[in-house]
Amino acid sequence: MNALAQLGAAVVTVCQPVSLLFMIAGVAIGIVFGSIPGLSASMAVALMLPLTFTMDSSLGMNVLVAVYIGGISGGLISAILLNMPGTASSIATTFDGYPMAQKGEAMRALGIGIVFSFLGSLFSFFVLSFFAPMLADVALKFTPVENFGICFFALTMVAILSSGNMVKGLLAGLFGLVFCFVGMAPIDGTPRFTFGNQDLLAGFNQLTTLIGIFAVADILISAEEMNAKGVQTIPVTKVKGFGFSMKEFISWMPGAVRSAIIGTGIGILPGIGGSTSGMLSYVTAKNMSRHPETFGQGEPEGIVATECANNATIGGAMIPLLVLGIPGDGVTAMMLGGFLIHGLSAGPLLFVKNADVVYGIFAACMVCDLIMLLVEWTCIKAFVQVLKVPKHILMPLILVLCAVGAYATNNRVFDVQSIIVFGVVGYVYHKFRLPTTPFVLCFLVGSMTETYLRRGIMSYKSFGAFFSHPIFDFFWFIACGVLIWSVYKEVVATKKKKLEARAAA
Amino acid sequence: MFFRKYGDFVVGIFYAVLGVALIIGAKALPKSKVMEIGPDFMPTLIGVIILILAGILLVETASRFKAQKTELETSGYKDTSDYKRVLGSLAAATVYVNILKPVGFIISTLVYLLIQIYILAPDQSRTKKDIITYVIIDVVFTVVVYLLFRYGFKIVLPAGIFAIQ
Numbered sequence: 125m126n127a128l129a130q131l132g133a134a135v136v137t138v139c140q141p142v143s144l145l146f147m148i149a150g151v152a153i154g155i156v157f158g159s160i161p162g163l164s165a166s167m168a169v170a171l172m173l174p175l176t177f178t179m180d181s182s183l184g185m186n187v188l189v190a191v192y193i194g195g196i197s198g199g200l201i202s203a204i205l206l207n208m209p210g211t212a213s214s215i216a217t218t219f220d221g222y223p224m225a226q227k228g229e230a231m232r233a234l235g236i237g238i239v240f241s242f243l244g245s246l247f248s249f250f251v252l253s254f255f256a257p258m259l260a261d262v263a264l265k266f267t268p269v270e271n272f273g274i275c276f277f278a279l280t281m282v283a284i285l286s287s288g289n290m291v292k293g294l295l296a297g298l299f300g301l302v303f304c305f306v307g308m309a310p311i312d313g314t315p316r317f318t319f320g321n322q323d324l325l326a327g328f329n330q331l332t333t334l335i336g337i338f339a340v341a342d343i344l345i346s347a348e349e350m351n352a353k354g355v356q357t358i359p360v361t362k363v364k365g366f367g368f369s370m371k372e373f374i375s376w377m378p379g380a381v382r383s384a385i386i387g388t389g390i391g392i393l394p395g396i397g398g399s400t401s402g403m404l405s406y407v408t409a410k411n412m413s414r415h416p417e418t419f420g421q422g423e424p425e426g427i428v429a430t431e432c433a434n435n436a437t438i439g440g441a442m443i444p445l446l447v448l449g450i451p452g453d454g455v456t457a458m459m460l461g462g463f464l465i466h467g468l469s470a471g472p473l474l475f476v477k478n479a480d481v482v483y484g485i486f487a488a489c490m491v492c493d494l495i496m497l498l499v500e501w502t503c504i505k506a507f508v509q510v511l512k513v514p515k516h517i518l519m520p521l522i523l524v525l526c527a528v529g530a531y532a533t534n535n536r537v538f539d540v541q542s543i544i545v546f547g548v549v550g551y552v553y554h555k556f557r558l559p560t561t562p563f564v565l566c567f568l569v570g571s572m573t574e575t576y577l578r579r580g581i582m583s584y585k586s587f588g589a590f591f592s593h594p595i596f597d598f599f600w601f602i603a604c605g606v607l608i609w610s611v612y613k614e615v616v617a618t619k620k621k622k623l624e625a626r627a628a629a
Numbered sequence: 630m631f632f633r634k635y636g637d638f639v640v641g642i643f644y645a646v647l648g649v650a651l652i653i654g655a656k657a658l659p660k661s662k663v664m665e666i667g668p669d670f671m672p673t674l675i676g677v678i679i680l681i682l683a684g685i686l687l688v689e690t691a692s693r694f695k696a697q698k699t700e701l702e703t704s705g706y707k708d709t710s711d712y713k714r715v716l717g718s719l720a721a722a723t724v725y726v727n728i729l730k731p732v733g734f735i736i737s738t739l740v741y742l743l744i745q746i747y748i749l750a751p752d753q754s755r756t757k758k759d760i761i762t763y764v765i766i767d768v769v770f771t772v773v774v775y776l777l778f779r780y781g782f783k784i785v786l787p788a789g790i791f792a793i794q
Contacts, residue, residue, distance in 0.1 A: 163782060171783065291686045292637070295644050298679050302651065305675075309658075309668035316668055317654060340722070343749075347718045348710040351751045516749035517763070520742050521770055527726060528734070528774060532784045537730045544726055548719070556636045574671045581666060625696065 130479060131253055134487035143183050144495075147190040147488070151495045154194020159202045159210040161335050161529035165195025166454040173462050181466035182481070186488040188462045192455060193245065193492045196398065196438055197500070200237040200431055205230060205510050206522050208339040212330050213398030213434040215564060216406040218338055220419065220426030227422055228359035230508050232367030235501070236424050237431045239366050240380055242497040244432035246490065247384040248391065248439025252446075253486045257475060260447035263392045268583065269590050271393065272576035273599035278400055278569045280603040281407040282562040283610040287416075289559075290614045296553065297562030303328055304570030311578045323538035328546075330399070332530040333567060336543035337560055339526050341550025343519045350516055358511040366501070368424070379409050379425055380432045387433030391440020394450050398437040399568050405433035407565075420561070439489070446470055446482060634698065637690040644683035651676030717748040733789015735775055742767040 138147075150172065157168035168191045176184035199214030204221035217237060224233035251259070279297075286293015306317045307327025318324040383405040390401035409429035410419040419426050444450040449470035451457035460470060468474075468481050475482060510518070530539040553560050580590060590596050655672035725741040746763045747755065778784045 157782075163784075167782070291682055291689065292640065295640065295679065295682050295686065298675055298682070299644075299647070301671075301675050302647065302679075305651075305672050312668060314659060314668040316658060316672065343722075344715050344718060347714040347749055348712070350714055350749050351711050352709060353751070514754075516751065516754070517746055517766060519749060520745035521766075523722060523745065524738055524742060524770070524774065527729065528778060528786060531729070531786065532778070532782070535784075537726070537787070540726045540729055544719075544722055547722070551715070551719075555632050556640050557632075558640065577671075578666060 127254055127483075130483040131486060134480070134483040135491065137182070137484065138186060138487045138491050143186050144491075146179075146183060146187050147492055148495055148499065150187045150190025151194035151492055151499055154191040154196075155198035155201070155496070155500065157191075158195040158198020161202065161208055161210050161331060161339075161526060163529065163532060164211060164331075164455070165192055166458045167532075168192075168195045169455060169458040169462065173458070173465070176462065176466070182484050184466045185463060185468070185481075185485055186492075188459060189485060189488040190492045190495070192459055193438065193489065193496055194499075195455070197238075197241045197245070197435055197496050199434075200241060200427075201234065201500070201507055204233045204237060204427075205507060206339065206518075207342050208522060208526060209331075209334050211398075212334060212568070213402050213437065214430070215334055215338075215399055215568070216402040216430035216434075217427055219406065219430075219561060220421075220423045223420070223422035224424070224427070225511065226358060228361045229367075229422065230358070230360050230511055231363045231504055232361070233422075233424070233427060234504050234507060235363065235366035236368060236427050238497060238500045238504075240376075240428045240431045241435040242493055243380060244384045244387055244435035245438055245493045245496075247381075247432075248388040248436040249486060249489045249493065250439075251388050252439040252442050252489070253483070256443050256447050259392055259443050263394065263444045263448065263450075265595065266393050267593070268576040268579035269593045270595045270599070271396065272573065272580050272590070273593075273596040273603075274390075274393070274396065275569050275573035275576055277599040277603040277606075278404055279566065279573060280607045281404065282565055283607055284407055284411050285562050285565065286559060287610060287614060288617075290610070292557075293559055293562050296558040296560070297566040299549075300563035300566030301570040303333070303567055304574070310571065310575035311582065323536065326534075327571070328542055329530075329533055329539050330568065331533055332539045332543050333546050334564065335526045335530060336546025337550040337553075337564065339522055340543050340547025341554065341560075343523055344547060344551040345554050346515060346519060357514050360508050360511055372424070376425060376428045379412070380428050382412075383409065383429045383432035384436040387436025388440040390433075391437035392443050394441075394444050394453075396572065397441075397453050398434040400572075401437045402430040402434040403565050403568065405429045442485075442489070446474060446485070637686060641683050641687035641690060644679050645687070648676045648678075648680030648683055651679065714748055718745060721745050721748060729789075730787045731789060734786035735771060736789065738771045738774075739767060742771065 153172065154165065154168050157163040158165055169188060172187060172191045176187050179187065196211065196213065199210035200217050200221065202208045202210040203214040203217040204225050207218050207222040209215045209218055221233045221237060224230065282294060282297040283290065286296070304327070306324055308314065308325055309316050315325055386405040386408065387398075387401045390396050390404065391398070406426055406429050409425055410416045413419065413425060441453070441456050445456045445460055447470075449460065451460045463470065463485075468478055513521075526543055527540045530543045531537065533539055550560055553563065581587060584590065591600075651672050655669040655676060658667070658669040658672070660667045660669060721741060721744050725737060728737045743763055746767070747760070750759065750763075775786060778786055
């Protein structure tokens with residue numbers, strides 16, 4: 125109860141007019157950075173940090189939180205409208221968001237994405253406010269071994285993703301793993317498959333790969349039919365409110381809660397991140413659904429699953445950050461820097477010494493979340509104007525933005541060149557009817573899997589020793605079960621098909 | 630027609646070659662002296678898995694090749710894809726990313742955008758009036774993006790031979 129009272133008091137302090145204005149500006153800036161690929165939330169926080177020096181410390185922290193939250197949620201806008209994930213975490217939003225936009229349901233898709241982003245973050249902030257110290261202890265139990273278990277579990281999801289044509293799906297995914305090998309090997313830094321090329325040493329950047337395989341490939345694919353279809357604009361059906369009914373909302377709730385739990389849980393583990401949690405939650409939603417075949421064709425539940433999970437990761441990631449002082453990724457590291465500058469001492473004594481500051485941050489998170497909802501909702505109409513531009517003009521503009529975004533991530537022209545390479549990969553995949561989703565999942569999780577496996581073996585000498593970790597066992601055996609079950613289902617389905625074909629002939 | 634008919638064969642053969650290449654490539658990597666598994670472990674493992682799956686795909690495809698062929702012929706499927714526009718776009722984009730650094734963002738983007746829009750535009754939208762619209766969009770977009778990144782996000786795009794200080 126004490127926590128609730130402190131949180132309430134903090135919300136009152138956060139809601140002062142000046143601080144609200146700054147937070148609205150912060151969220152808006154964050155959204156712009158989030159929606160343009162290549163401009164990340166961490167870049168937005170880094171840019172805003174010097175501006176907060178002159179503010180008093182609580183205002184400064186509120187602004188940083190605002191930019192961070194805007195930056196993470198902004199990715200869904202470009203993912204839905206342009207098939208161009210603004211951040212790696214919104215990658216799975218493109219799977220159903222973009223098809224919905226193509227069908228004229230862009231406003232509805234955005235509405236759903238925004239509302240469930242809001243709910244996902246809100247859920248994770250409540251968890252953060254009430255259970256942070258407890259959950260931080262759990263995070264400490266996760267050694268490389270447990271993390272390897274989770275990564276392996278995520279990899280086996282490819283089998284579920286590719287049901288219906290499993291062999292091709294698995295091959296499509298494994299190609300993604302092959303791209304992970306390029307560059308320096310984890311742990312020892314041995315250069316692998318770099319063919320003497322300096323630029324390849326650092327490996328392929330995640331975001332540029334995703335931009336290439338989705339946005340650039342999309343341009344090539346639509347070029348095929350550009351002439352036959354004439355001047356094309358994407359229709360936009362106007363909707364009221366957020367574009368869904370109360371009944372639909374209630375029917376999506378169980379999925380949303382499940383996704384928020386997945387997102388928060390993965391967020392707590394440092395170093396796994398929003399892109400994995402979004403993908404995992406998407407696959408789980410597809411697997412649990414009574415109509416899995418609609419996923420990927422513009423299924424609102426797909427957007428619910430990813431957006432809820434990747435935003436819930438924010439609150440999860442703040443737990444080890446605040447309680448243990450461990451940042452999980454680039455953005456949270458930047459946030460930690462900002463918090464330290466403004467006089468917060470992250471660590472186990474945080475809740476004893478700095479309780480007022482901590483609850484101030486929690487309150488800021490929740491208020492910013494609400495601001496994000498309002499800002500994005502009022503701007504939906506403006507966002508969808510983008511779709512009024514005819515496709516043959518819009519697509520080249522997107523490509524230039526992709527190129528600039530790819531350049532901005534690392535200031536390397538190599539990254540710009542690699543988006544074309546991955547664009548070709550995406551186009552070839554389309555031509556040979558290979559699914560791109562497994563490729564993306566494997567590419568995102570691949571390097572992590574290898575790193576944790578080798579780190580685990582380094583600490584525990586042999587793979588056999590992994591099995592003395594109960595959490596690892598849990599994930600490992602579930603993953604094996606999933607694998608066997610999917611293969612079995614696939615074999616049965618093929619046999620049935622053969623019999624039917626024979627009966628028909 | 631080619632993709633539908635022989636697509637899975639091509640995919641199978643490609644992956645089989647990739648698997649073999651991975652295994653051979655991994656052999657050349659140094660073994661780890663301190664651990665059970667070194668940098669060569671994962672590539673070898675993945676190479677073997679790819680090889681096995683590619684084998685399964687090839688066998689599967691071969692076994693239903695005849696049935697599929699007759700099905701394709703009776704369905705009257707025709708590939709209507711416009712490869713001229715695809716290859717044109719790909720060529721333009723490839724040139725663009727390669728001249729971005731030496732020529733600079735502004736000039737290369739001005740040229741690329743116009744060419745790319747023209748390539749993608751359907752035949753009936755290639756009139757003089759349309760082209761003037763494209764030029765205006767091209768110039769405005771390029772300048773806005775450059776200024777936005779330069780002054781808004783403090784990211785200097787490749788300046789090349791022409792730079793705004």
